[in-house]
Amino acid sequence: MTVKGLISAFTQQEDLNFLLTNRIPRAAVTRFMGWFSKIENPFVRDASIACWRLFSDLDLSEAKKTEFKSLHDCFTRELRPGLRPADPDPGVVASPSDGIIGAFGRIEDTKLFQIKGAPYSLLDLLGDPALVERHRNGRYLTLRLTSSMYHRFHAPYDATIERVRFIHGDVWNVNPIALKRVERLFCRNERAVLETRLASGEALTLVPVAAILVASIRLHFLDVTLNAQSRGPVDFPCAASMRKGDELGWFEHGSTIIVLAPEHFEFADNVADGARVRAGEALLRKPKG
Template structure:
Protein backbone atom coordinates (compact mmCIF):
# COMPACT_ATOMS: atom_id res chain seq x y z
CA UNK A 1 0.00 0.00 0.00
CA UNK A 2 1.35 3.42 -0.94
CA UNK A 3 1.83 6.18 1.63
CA UNK A 4 -0.89 8.24 -0.07
CA UNK A 5 -3.42 5.40 0.22
CA UNK A 6 -2.43 4.79 3.83
CA UNK A 7 -2.91 8.47 4.67
CA UNK A 8 -6.45 8.45 3.24
CA UNK A 9 -7.56 6.34 6.19
CA UNK A 10 -6.96 9.29 8.52
CA UNK A 11 -7.53 12.31 6.26
CA UNK A 12 -10.73 14.36 6.73
CA UNK A 13 -12.34 13.25 3.45
CA UNK A 14 -15.34 15.54 3.30
CA UNK A 15 -13.43 18.60 4.46
CA UNK A 16 -10.78 18.11 1.77
CA UNK A 17 -13.44 17.55 -0.88
CA UNK A 18 -15.31 20.66 0.25
CA UNK A 19 -12.14 22.74 -0.03
CA UNK A 20 -11.37 21.24 -3.46
CA UNK A 21 -14.90 22.10 -4.55
CA UNK A 22 -14.38 25.74 -3.63
CA UNK A 23 -11.25 25.81 -5.77
CA UNK A 24 -13.04 24.10 -8.65
CA UNK A 25 -15.86 26.65 -8.67
CA UNK A 26 -13.65 29.70 -8.16
CA UNK A 27 -13.84 32.25 -10.97
CA UNK A 28 -10.55 33.84 -9.97
CA UNK A 29 -8.88 34.11 -13.42
CA UNK A 30 -5.35 33.24 -12.32
CA UNK A 31 -6.38 30.38 -10.05
CA UNK A 32 -8.78 28.71 -12.47
CA UNK A 33 -6.32 29.02 -15.35
CA UNK A 34 -3.48 27.58 -13.29
CA UNK A 35 -5.67 24.60 -12.39
CA UNK A 36 -6.75 24.04 -16.00
CA UNK A 37 -3.22 24.37 -17.39
CA UNK A 38 -1.76 22.10 -14.71
CA UNK A 39 -4.26 19.28 -15.30
CA UNK A 40 -4.06 19.64 -19.08
CA UNK A 41 -0.27 19.39 -19.01
CA UNK A 42 0.08 16.70 -16.33
CA UNK A 43 -2.56 14.32 -17.66
CA UNK A 44 -2.42 15.05 -21.38
CA UNK A 45 -6.00 16.27 -21.81
CA UNK A 46 -7.04 16.24 -25.47
CA UNK A 47 -8.90 19.53 -25.84
CA UNK A 48 -9.22 19.12 -29.61
CA UNK A 49 -12.22 16.85 -28.87
CA UNK A 50 -13.94 19.44 -26.70
CA UNK A 51 -16.85 21.55 -27.90
CA UNK A 52 -14.81 24.46 -26.54
CA UNK A 53 -11.13 23.74 -27.33
CA UNK A 54 -9.82 27.05 -25.91
CA UNK A 55 -8.70 26.37 -22.29
CA UNK A 56 -9.02 30.07 -21.45
CA UNK A 57 -12.69 30.20 -22.38
CA UNK A 58 -13.87 28.22 -19.35
CA UNK A 59 -15.16 30.41 -16.49
CA UNK A 60 -14.13 27.91 -13.78
CA UNK A 61 -12.05 24.77 -13.42
CA UNK A 62 -15.24 22.76 -12.93
CA UNK A 63 -16.64 24.04 -16.23
CA UNK A 64 -13.46 22.78 -17.90
CA UNK A 65 -13.60 19.44 -16.11
CA UNK A 66 -17.23 18.77 -17.07
CA UNK A 67 -16.73 20.06 -20.63
CA UNK A 68 -18.93 18.83 -23.47
CA UNK A 69 -17.51 17.06 -26.52
CA UNK A 70 -17.86 18.12 -30.14
CA UNK A 71 -20.82 16.50 -31.90
CA UNK A 72 -19.76 13.23 -33.52
CA UNK A 73 -16.57 12.77 -31.48
CA UNK A 74 -18.27 9.82 -29.74
CA UNK A 75 -20.92 7.76 -31.48
CA UNK A 76 -22.98 4.78 -30.29
CA UNK A 77 -22.14 1.37 -31.68
CA UNK A 78 -24.61 0.64 -34.52
CA UNK A 79 -25.44 -2.91 -33.35
CA UNK A 80 -29.05 -2.63 -32.09
CA UNK A 81 -28.31 -5.30 -29.47
CA UNK A 82 -25.29 -3.47 -28.04
CA UNK A 83 -25.39 -2.00 -24.56
CA UNK A 84 -22.99 0.90 -24.60
CA UNK A 85 -19.98 1.87 -22.53
CA UNK A 86 -21.22 4.69 -20.25
CA UNK A 87 -18.02 6.74 -20.15
CA UNK A 88 -14.47 7.22 -21.35
CA UNK A 89 -11.82 5.65 -19.13
CA UNK A 90 -10.60 2.14 -18.50
CA UNK A 91 -12.11 -1.02 -17.12
CA UNK A 92 -11.18 -1.51 -13.48
CA UNK A 93 -12.90 -4.92 -13.40
CA UNK A 94 -15.80 -6.60 -15.15
CA UNK A 95 -17.45 -9.99 -15.14
CA UNK A 96 -20.04 -12.13 -13.40
CA UNK A 97 -21.56 -11.24 -10.04
CA UNK A 98 -20.83 -14.48 -8.19
CA UNK A 99 -22.79 -15.40 -5.06
CA UNK A 100 -23.87 -11.79 -4.88
CA UNK A 101 -20.29 -10.52 -4.79
CA UNK A 102 -18.56 -8.07 -7.12
CA UNK A 103 -14.84 -8.51 -7.73
CA UNK A 104 -12.76 -5.43 -6.91
CA UNK A 105 -9.15 -6.67 -7.09
CA UNK A 106 -7.14 -9.70 -6.03
CA UNK A 107 -8.27 -10.51 -2.51
CA UNK A 108 -10.91 -7.76 -2.52
CA UNK A 109 -14.65 -7.90 -3.24
CA UNK A 110 -17.92 -6.49 -1.95
CA UNK A 111 -21.57 -7.43 -2.26
CA UNK A 112 -24.06 -5.91 -4.66
CA UNK A 113 -26.29 -5.29 -1.63
CA UNK A 114 -23.52 -3.25 0.03
CA UNK A 115 -22.98 -1.25 -3.14
CA UNK A 116 -26.68 -0.49 -3.64
CA UNK A 117 -27.44 -0.03 0.05
CA UNK A 118 -30.35 -2.49 -0.14
CA UNK A 119 -30.62 -6.30 -0.09
CA UNK A 120 -33.86 -6.37 -2.08
CA UNK A 121 -32.49 -4.04 -4.77
CA UNK A 122 -29.53 -6.38 -5.26
CA UNK A 123 -31.59 -9.53 -5.78
CA UNK A 124 -32.30 -9.01 -9.52
CA UNK A 125 -28.55 -8.78 -10.15
CA UNK A 126 -27.63 -12.06 -8.47
CA UNK A 127 -25.40 -13.95 -10.92
CA UNK A 128 -25.72 -11.06 -13.35
CA UNK A 129 -22.97 -8.90 -14.85
CA UNK A 130 -21.02 -5.90 -13.66
CA UNK A 131 -18.57 -3.49 -15.25
CA UNK A 132 -16.54 -0.97 -13.26
CA UNK A 133 -15.20 1.94 -15.32
CA UNK A 134 -12.55 4.28 -13.88
CA UNK A 135 -12.45 7.87 -15.19
CA UNK A 136 -9.04 9.48 -14.90
CA UNK A 137 -8.54 13.27 -14.71
CA UNK A 138 -7.89 13.45 -18.47
CA UNK A 139 -11.19 11.82 -19.43
CA UNK A 140 -14.56 13.18 -20.50
CA UNK A 141 -16.53 13.32 -17.26
CA UNK A 142 -20.10 12.94 -18.38
CA UNK A 143 -21.81 9.57 -18.01
CA UNK A 144 -24.27 8.34 -20.64
CA UNK A 145 -26.95 5.66 -20.75
CA UNK A 146 -25.87 2.13 -21.75
CA UNK A 147 -29.46 1.41 -22.84
CA UNK A 148 -32.82 3.17 -22.93
CA UNK A 149 -34.38 3.11 -19.48
CA UNK A 150 -37.07 4.67 -17.33
CA UNK A 151 -35.81 6.02 -14.02
CA UNK A 152 -37.38 4.23 -11.07
CA UNK A 153 -35.42 5.62 -8.14
CA UNK A 154 -32.10 6.93 -6.92
CA UNK A 155 -30.41 5.90 -3.70
CA UNK A 156 -27.81 8.24 -2.19
CA UNK A 157 -25.60 6.12 0.06
CA UNK A 158 -23.35 8.18 2.35
CA UNK A 159 -19.82 7.04 3.03
CA UNK A 160 -16.13 7.83 2.92
CA UNK A 161 -14.27 9.42 0.02
CA UNK A 162 -11.23 7.24 -0.53
CA UNK A 163 -9.19 7.67 -3.69
CA UNK A 164 -10.30 5.28 -6.44
CA UNK A 165 -6.87 5.11 -8.07
CA UNK A 166 -5.32 1.69 -8.80
CA UNK A 167 -3.36 1.45 -5.54
CA UNK A 168 -6.43 2.20 -3.44
CA UNK A 169 -8.54 -0.29 -5.43
CA UNK A 170 -5.96 -3.00 -4.73
CA UNK A 171 -5.61 -2.23 -1.05
CA UNK A 172 -8.75 -0.67 0.45
CA UNK A 173 -11.26 -3.43 1.30
CA UNK A 174 -14.78 -2.95 -0.14
CA UNK A 175 -13.72 0.43 -1.53
CA UNK A 176 -16.67 1.08 -3.85
CA UNK A 177 -19.14 -0.05 -1.18
CA UNK A 178 -17.58 2.37 1.33
CA UNK A 179 -17.36 5.55 -0.74
CA UNK A 180 -20.21 8.05 -1.08
CA UNK A 181 -22.29 7.05 -4.11
CA UNK A 182 -25.52 7.51 -6.02
CA UNK A 183 -27.23 4.36 -7.28
CA UNK A 184 -29.58 5.05 -10.21
CA UNK A 185 -32.13 2.32 -10.89
CA UNK A 186 -33.73 2.04 -14.32
CA UNK A 187 -36.42 -0.22 -15.76
CA UNK A 188 -35.60 -1.40 -19.30
CA UNK A 189 -37.08 -3.79 -21.82
CA UNK A 190 -34.66 -6.51 -20.63
CA UNK A 191 -35.27 -5.92 -16.91
CA UNK A 192 -33.66 -3.74 -14.23
CA UNK A 193 -30.38 -1.89 -14.79
CA UNK A 194 -28.37 -0.04 -12.16
CA UNK A 195 -25.81 2.66 -12.89
CA UNK A 196 -23.85 3.60 -9.78
CA UNK A 197 -21.89 6.85 -9.62
CA UNK A 198 -19.12 6.48 -7.02
CA UNK A 199 -17.51 9.55 -5.48
CA UNK A 200 -13.88 9.77 -4.40
CA UNK A 201 -11.40 11.95 -2.52
CA UNK A 202 -11.56 15.47 -4.05
CA UNK A 203 -14.08 13.98 -6.52
CA UNK A 204 -17.31 13.96 -4.59
CA UNK A 205 -19.53 16.11 -6.82
CA UNK A 206 -22.25 14.20 -8.70
CA UNK A 207 -24.99 15.78 -10.84
CA UNK A 208 -27.82 14.17 -12.78
CA UNK A 209 -29.70 15.52 -15.79
CA UNK A 210 -33.07 15.08 -14.07
CA UNK A 211 -32.43 16.84 -10.75
CA UNK A 212 -29.07 18.61 -10.87
CA UNK A 213 -26.63 18.35 -7.98
CA UNK A 214 -27.02 15.23 -5.84
CA UNK A 215 -23.68 15.07 -4.00
CA UNK A 216 -22.96 17.15 -1.99
CA UNK A 217 -25.19 17.61 0.07
CA UNK A 218 -23.36 15.02 2.13
CA UNK A 219 -25.55 12.98 4.42
CA UNK A 220 -25.38 10.43 7.20
CA UNK A 221 -28.38 8.33 6.22
CA UNK A 222 -29.43 6.64 3.00
CA UNK A 223 -31.77 8.85 0.93
CA UNK A 224 -34.17 7.26 -1.56
CA UNK A 225 -35.97 9.33 -4.22
CA UNK A 226 -38.85 7.72 -6.10
CA UNK A 227 -39.09 8.84 -9.74
CA UNK A 228 -41.73 6.44 -11.04
CA UNK A 229 -43.90 9.50 -11.65
CA UNK A 230 -42.18 12.75 -12.57
CA UNK A 231 -43.15 16.21 -11.36
CA UNK A 232 -45.33 16.66 -14.43
CA UNK A 233 -46.97 13.26 -13.99
CA UNK A 234 -44.81 11.67 -16.66
CA UNK A 235 -42.01 9.17 -16.01
CA UNK A 236 -38.40 10.11 -16.79
CA UNK A 237 -37.10 8.05 -19.71
CA UNK A 238 -33.54 8.45 -20.97
CA UNK A 239 -32.52 7.15 -24.37
CA UNK A 240 -29.61 4.86 -25.12
CA UNK A 241 -26.42 6.99 -25.41
CA UNK A 242 -28.15 10.01 -23.86
CA UNK A 243 -26.35 11.91 -21.10
CA UNK A 244 -27.49 10.95 -17.61
CA UNK A 245 -25.00 12.43 -15.14
CA UNK A 246 -21.59 13.95 -14.61
CA UNK A 247 -18.75 13.95 -12.11
CA UNK A 248 -17.27 17.19 -10.86
CA UNK A 249 -13.71 15.83 -11.13
CA UNK A 250 -13.27 12.14 -12.04
CA UNK A 251 -14.23 8.90 -10.40
CA UNK A 252 -15.87 5.56 -11.13
CA UNK A 253 -19.15 4.33 -12.59
CA UNK A 254 -20.42 0.76 -12.10
CA UNK A 255 -23.08 -0.82 -14.33
CA UNK A 256 -25.10 -3.81 -13.06
CA UNK A 257 -27.14 -6.05 -15.38
CA UNK A 258 -29.47 -8.92 -14.45
CA UNK A 259 -28.68 -12.59 -15.01
CA UNK A 260 -29.28 -13.80 -18.56
CA UNK A 261 -29.92 -10.37 -20.05
CA UNK A 262 -26.61 -9.91 -21.87
CA UNK A 263 -23.04 -11.07 -22.35
CA UNK A 264 -20.03 -8.82 -21.94
CA UNK A 265 -18.28 -7.78 -25.14
CA UNK A 266 -15.48 -10.06 -26.25
CA UNK A 267 -12.02 -8.96 -25.20
CA UNK A 268 -13.26 -6.70 -22.41
CA UNK A 269 -11.11 -7.17 -19.31
CA UNK A 270 -9.38 -5.34 -16.47
CA UNK A 271 -7.23 -2.41 -17.63
CA UNK A 272 -8.89 -2.27 -21.06
CA UNK A 273 -9.05 1.37 -22.26
CA UNK A 274 -12.63 2.21 -23.22
CA UNK A 275 -14.53 5.01 -24.92
CA UNK A 276 -18.06 6.19 -24.52
CA UNK A 277 -20.39 4.48 -27.00
CA UNK A 278 -18.36 1.33 -27.65
CA UNK A 279 -19.91 -2.06 -26.88
CA UNK A 280 -20.13 -2.92 -23.19
CA UNK A 281 -22.32 -5.98 -23.63
CA UNK A 282 -24.76 -7.51 -26.10
CA UNK A 283 -28.30 -8.57 -25.34
CA UNK A 284 -28.72 -12.30 -25.14
CA UNK A 285 -31.61 -12.01 -27.58
CA UNK A 286 -33.31 -9.25 -29.50
CA UNK A 287 -35.73 -7.23 -27.37
CA UNK A 288 -39.35 -6.89 -28.54
Protein backbone atom coordinates in the same frame (compact mmCIF):
# COMPACT_ATOMS: atom_id res chain seq x y z
CA MET B 1 13.64 13.33 -17.76
CA THR B 2 10.95 16.03 -18.01
CA VAL B 3 9.28 17.62 -14.99
CA LYS B 4 6.10 15.73 -15.88
CA GLY B 5 8.07 12.47 -16.07
CA LEU B 6 9.64 13.07 -12.67
CA ILE B 7 6.25 13.79 -11.12
CA SER B 8 4.80 10.65 -12.70
CA ALA B 9 7.65 8.46 -11.41
CA PHE B 10 7.37 10.04 -7.97
CA THR B 11 3.63 9.48 -7.61
CA GLN B 12 3.77 5.93 -8.98
CA GLN B 13 5.53 4.86 -5.79
CA GLU B 14 2.62 3.01 -4.18
CA ASP B 15 3.26 3.95 -0.55
CA LEU B 16 3.71 7.60 -1.43
CA ASN B 17 0.70 7.66 -3.76
CA PHE B 18 -1.53 6.13 -1.09
CA LEU B 19 -0.22 8.55 1.53
CA LEU B 20 -0.72 11.64 -0.63
CA THR B 21 -4.20 10.72 -1.88
CA ASN B 22 -5.73 8.99 1.15
CA ARG B 23 -3.91 9.72 4.43
CA ILE B 24 -5.11 13.30 4.41
CA PRO B 25 -8.38 14.90 5.63
CA ARG B 26 -10.28 13.52 2.63
CA ALA B 27 -13.66 15.11 3.28
CA ALA B 28 -12.17 18.53 4.08
CA VAL B 29 -9.94 18.48 0.99
CA THR B 30 -12.91 17.46 -1.15
CA ARG B 31 -15.06 20.31 0.19
CA PHE B 32 -12.22 22.74 -0.42
CA MET B 33 -11.81 21.47 -3.98
CA GLY B 34 -15.52 21.92 -4.59
CA TRP B 35 -15.21 25.57 -3.58
CA PHE B 36 -11.83 26.31 -5.15
CA SER B 37 -12.66 24.79 -8.55
CA LYS B 38 -15.56 27.22 -9.02
CA ILE B 39 -13.48 30.38 -8.58
CA GLU B 40 -13.93 32.41 -11.76
CA ASN B 41 -10.61 34.21 -11.84
CA PRO B 42 -8.35 34.00 -14.93
CA PHE B 43 -5.14 33.62 -12.91
CA VAL B 44 -6.59 30.90 -10.66
CA ARG B 45 -8.13 29.13 -13.66
CA ASP B 46 -4.98 29.18 -15.80
CA ALA B 47 -2.63 28.20 -12.96
CA SER B 48 -4.93 25.35 -11.91
CA ILE B 49 -5.26 23.93 -15.41
CA ALA B 50 -1.48 24.23 -15.95
CA CYS B 51 -0.86 22.31 -12.72
CA TRP B 52 -3.44 19.71 -13.73
CA ARG B 53 -1.61 19.17 -17.02
CA LEU B 54 1.62 18.46 -15.11
CA PHE B 55 0.01 15.60 -13.23
CA SER B 56 -2.04 14.07 -16.04
CA ASP B 57 -2.49 13.55 -19.77
CA LEU B 58 -5.17 16.23 -19.99
CA ASP B 59 -6.26 16.77 -23.61
CA LEU B 60 -8.81 19.51 -24.32
CA SER B 61 -8.78 19.16 -28.10
CA GLU B 62 -12.23 17.48 -28.08
CA ALA B 63 -13.85 20.10 -25.84
CA LYS B 64 -16.82 22.03 -27.17
CA LYS B 65 -15.40 25.27 -25.72
CA THR B 66 -11.89 26.61 -26.00
CA GLU B 67 -12.19 28.97 -23.03
CA PHE B 68 -13.36 28.01 -19.57
CA LYS B 69 -14.70 30.18 -16.77
CA SER B 70 -13.10 28.10 -14.02
CA LEU B 71 -11.40 24.82 -13.20
CA HIS B 72 -14.85 23.36 -12.51
CA ASP B 73 -16.02 24.46 -15.95
CA CYS B 74 -13.07 22.59 -17.45
CA PHE B 75 -13.66 19.46 -15.33
CA THR B 76 -17.28 19.19 -16.43
CA ARG B 77 -16.67 20.17 -20.06
CA GLU B 78 -18.92 19.10 -22.88
CA LEU B 79 -17.44 17.63 -26.04
CA ARG B 80 -18.01 18.73 -29.59
CA PRO B 81 -21.21 17.19 -31.03
CA GLY B 82 -20.87 13.73 -32.56
CA LEU B 83 -17.67 12.65 -30.76
CA ARG B 84 -19.29 9.96 -28.57
CA PRO B 85 -22.02 8.32 -30.67
CA ALA B 86 -23.80 5.44 -28.97
CA ASP B 87 -23.49 2.03 -30.65
CA PRO B 88 -26.66 1.79 -32.79
CA ASP B 89 -27.05 -1.99 -32.36
CA PRO B 90 -30.24 -2.43 -30.27
CA GLY B 91 -28.72 -5.47 -28.61
CA VAL B 92 -25.69 -3.58 -27.29
CA VAL B 93 -25.32 -2.04 -23.84
CA ALA B 94 -23.03 0.93 -24.42
CA SER B 95 -20.40 2.29 -22.07
CA PRO B 96 -21.92 5.11 -20.01
CA SER B 97 -18.61 6.98 -19.90
CA ASP B 98 -15.04 7.14 -20.98
CA GLY B 99 -13.03 4.93 -18.65
CA ILE B 100 -10.57 2.16 -17.94
CA ILE B 101 -12.11 -1.27 -17.45
CA GLY B 102 -11.40 -2.71 -14.03
CA ALA B 103 -12.92 -5.80 -12.44
CA PHE B 104 -15.75 -7.44 -14.38
CA GLY B 105 -17.41 -10.84 -14.66
CA ARG B 106 -20.26 -12.90 -13.27
CA ILE B 107 -21.64 -11.99 -9.86
CA GLU B 108 -21.07 -15.04 -7.69
CA ASP B 109 -24.51 -15.27 -6.08
CA THR B 110 -24.24 -11.76 -4.54
CA LYS B 111 -20.44 -11.41 -4.46
CA LEU B 112 -18.38 -9.31 -6.85
CA PHE B 113 -14.83 -7.95 -6.80
CA GLN B 114 -13.14 -4.54 -6.78
CA ILE B 115 -9.89 -6.27 -7.81
CA LYS B 116 -8.81 -9.90 -7.80
CA GLY B 117 -8.99 -11.29 -4.27
CA ALA B 118 -10.91 -8.29 -2.88
CA PRO B 119 -14.63 -9.15 -2.76
CA TYR B 120 -17.59 -7.08 -1.69
CA SER B 121 -21.32 -7.75 -1.59
CA LEU B 122 -24.21 -6.41 -3.62
CA LEU B 123 -26.11 -5.59 -0.44
CA ASP B 124 -23.24 -3.47 0.89
CA LEU B 125 -23.04 -1.66 -2.45
CA LEU B 126 -26.75 -1.14 -3.15
CA GLY B 127 -28.31 -1.05 0.31
CA ASP B 128 -31.55 -2.64 -0.97
CA PRO B 129 -32.31 -6.40 -0.63
CA ALA B 130 -34.94 -6.28 -3.39
CA LEU B 131 -32.49 -4.82 -5.91
CA VAL B 132 -29.88 -7.37 -4.82
CA GLU B 133 -32.28 -10.15 -5.80
CA ARG B 134 -32.70 -8.63 -9.25
CA HIS B 135 -28.94 -8.82 -9.82
CA ARG B 136 -28.13 -12.12 -8.11
CA ASN B 137 -25.77 -14.13 -10.40
CA GLY B 138 -25.86 -11.31 -12.95
CA ARG B 139 -23.01 -9.49 -14.68
CA TYR B 140 -20.93 -6.59 -13.45
CA LEU B 141 -18.32 -4.29 -14.94
CA THR B 142 -16.26 -1.52 -13.34
CA LEU B 143 -15.23 1.65 -15.19
CA ARG B 144 -12.62 3.97 -13.68
CA LEU B 145 -12.46 7.57 -14.86
CA THR B 146 -9.10 9.28 -14.41
CA SER B 147 -8.96 12.97 -13.58
CA SER B 148 -8.13 14.02 -17.15
CA MET B 149 -10.98 12.13 -18.83
CA TYR B 150 -14.33 13.39 -20.07
CA HIS B 151 -16.43 13.41 -16.88
CA ARG B 152 -19.97 13.25 -18.23
CA PHE B 153 -21.87 9.96 -18.31
CA HIS B 154 -24.66 8.75 -20.56
CA ALA B 155 -27.49 6.25 -20.77
CA PRO B 156 -26.12 2.83 -21.78
CA TYR B 157 -29.43 1.55 -23.13
CA ASP B 158 -33.06 2.50 -23.74
CA ALA B 159 -34.69 2.20 -20.33
CA THR B 160 -36.68 3.91 -17.58
CA ILE B 161 -34.96 5.22 -14.48
CA GLU B 162 -37.30 4.31 -11.63
CA ARG B 163 -35.38 5.42 -8.57
CA VAL B 164 -32.12 7.00 -7.47
CA ARG B 165 -30.74 6.22 -4.04
CA PHE B 166 -27.92 8.39 -2.73
CA ILE B 167 -25.77 6.72 -0.08
CA HIS B 168 -23.58 9.00 1.98
CA GLY B 169 -20.05 7.83 2.70
CA ASP B 170 -16.32 8.48 2.55
CA VAL B 171 -14.26 9.76 -0.36
CA TRP B 172 -11.33 7.35 -0.68
CA ASN B 173 -9.30 7.50 -3.87
CA VAL B 174 -10.52 4.82 -6.30
CA ASN B 175 -7.23 4.15 -8.10
CA PRO B 176 -5.82 0.58 -8.24
CA ILE B 177 -3.41 1.29 -5.37
CA ALA B 178 -6.26 2.17 -3.02
CA LEU B 179 -8.38 -0.74 -4.26
CA LYS B 180 -5.62 -3.13 -3.19
CA ARG B 181 -5.42 -1.63 0.30
CA VAL B 182 -8.93 -0.61 1.32
CA GLU B 183 -11.46 -3.42 1.73
CA ARG B 184 -14.95 -2.87 0.30
CA LEU B 185 -13.88 0.57 -0.92
CA PHE B 186 -16.83 1.12 -3.27
CA CYS B 187 -19.19 0.31 -0.39
CA ARG B 188 -17.52 2.91 1.84
CA ASN B 189 -17.61 5.83 -0.59
CA GLU B 190 -20.47 8.15 -1.45
CA ARG B 191 -22.45 6.78 -4.37
CA ALA B 192 -25.68 7.03 -6.30
CA VAL B 193 -27.63 3.91 -7.24
CA LEU B 194 -29.56 4.49 -10.49
CA GLU B 195 -32.21 1.79 -10.78
CA THR B 196 -33.33 1.38 -14.39
CA ARG B 197 -35.72 -1.05 -15.98
CA LEU B 198 -35.45 -2.30 -19.55
CA ALA B 199 -38.50 -2.75 -21.77
CA SER B 200 -38.22 -6.47 -21.01
CA GLY B 201 -38.67 -5.72 -17.29
CA GLU B 202 -35.10 -6.64 -16.42
CA ALA B 203 -32.86 -4.53 -14.22
CA LEU B 204 -29.89 -2.53 -15.51
CA THR B 205 -28.30 -0.57 -12.65
CA LEU B 206 -25.60 2.09 -12.70
CA VAL B 207 -23.65 2.98 -9.57
CA PRO B 208 -21.59 6.19 -9.93
CA VAL B 209 -19.12 6.16 -7.03
CA ALA B 210 -17.63 9.42 -5.77
CA ALA B 211 -13.99 9.75 -4.69
CA ILE B 212 -11.55 12.22 -3.20
CA LEU B 213 -11.82 15.65 -4.87
CA VAL B 214 -15.22 14.68 -6.32
CA ALA B 215 -17.31 17.54 -4.96
CA SER B 216 -20.58 16.15 -6.29
CA ILE B 217 -22.53 13.91 -8.66
CA ARG B 218 -25.01 15.81 -10.81
CA LEU B 219 -28.02 14.14 -12.44
CA HIS B 220 -29.97 16.15 -15.01
CA PHE B 221 -33.26 14.28 -14.72
CA LEU B 222 -33.47 15.04 -10.99
CA ASP B 223 -32.14 18.57 -11.25
CA VAL B 224 -30.30 17.94 -8.01
CA THR B 225 -26.68 17.83 -6.94
CA LEU B 226 -25.72 14.89 -4.72
CA ASN B 227 -22.83 15.58 -2.38
CA ALA B 228 -21.66 15.54 1.24
CA GLN B 229 -24.46 17.91 2.22
CA SER B 230 -27.06 15.37 1.07
CA ARG B 231 -28.07 13.29 4.08
CA GLY B 232 -28.38 9.68 3.14
CA PRO B 233 -29.53 7.24 2.23
CA VAL B 234 -31.85 9.51 0.27
CA ASP B 235 -34.35 8.03 -2.16
CA PHE B 236 -35.59 9.90 -5.22
CA PRO B 237 -38.46 8.05 -6.94
CA CYS B 238 -38.72 9.00 -10.59
CA ALA B 239 -39.95 7.80 -13.96
CA ALA B 240 -37.41 9.21 -16.38
CA SER B 241 -37.28 7.65 -19.83
CA MET B 242 -33.80 7.53 -21.31
CA ARG B 243 -32.58 6.71 -24.77
CA LYS B 244 -29.20 5.15 -25.33
CA GLY B 245 -26.59 7.91 -25.43
CA ASP B 246 -28.65 10.53 -23.57
CA GLU B 247 -26.53 12.55 -21.15
CA LEU B 248 -27.45 11.66 -17.55
CA GLY B 249 -25.06 13.88 -15.60
CA TRP B 250 -21.46 14.29 -14.55
CA PHE B 251 -18.79 13.84 -11.91
CA GLU B 252 -16.79 16.85 -10.83
CA HIS B 253 -13.54 14.87 -10.99
CA GLY B 254 -12.40 11.35 -11.91
CA SER B 255 -14.17 8.42 -10.27
CA THR B 256 -15.90 5.09 -10.99
CA ILE B 257 -19.11 3.73 -12.48
CA ILE B 258 -20.20 0.16 -11.75
CA VAL B 259 -22.58 -1.37 -14.33
CA LEU B 260 -24.88 -4.22 -13.22
CA ALA B 261 -26.63 -6.17 -15.97
CA PRO B 262 -28.86 -9.26 -16.32
CA GLU B 263 -27.33 -12.73 -16.07
CA HIS B 264 -27.77 -13.73 -19.70
CA PHE B 265 -25.99 -10.66 -21.12
CA GLU B 266 -22.56 -11.30 -22.65
CA PHE B 267 -19.47 -9.10 -22.53
CA ALA B 268 -18.45 -7.43 -25.77
CA ASP B 269 -15.24 -8.53 -27.48
CA ASN B 270 -13.40 -5.33 -26.54
CA VAL B 271 -13.91 -5.85 -22.78
CA ALA B 272 -10.59 -6.69 -21.10
CA ASP B 273 -8.90 -5.75 -17.85
CA GLY B 274 -7.18 -2.39 -18.27
CA ALA B 275 -8.71 -1.66 -21.68
CA ARG B 276 -9.75 1.94 -22.37
CA VAL B 277 -13.24 2.53 -23.67
CA ARG B 278 -15.18 5.61 -24.67
CA ALA B 279 -18.76 6.54 -23.91
CA GLY B 280 -21.04 4.88 -26.45
CA GLU B 281 -18.79 1.90 -27.24
CA ALA B 282 -20.08 -1.62 -26.67
CA LEU B 283 -19.72 -3.14 -23.18
CA LEU B 284 -22.33 -5.90 -23.11
CA ARG B 285 -24.60 -7.57 -25.60
CA LYS B 286 -27.99 -9.22 -25.35
CA PRO B 287 -27.79 -12.71 -26.86
CA LYS B 288 -29.72 -13.07 -30.09
CA GLY B 289 -32.74 -15.26 -30.28
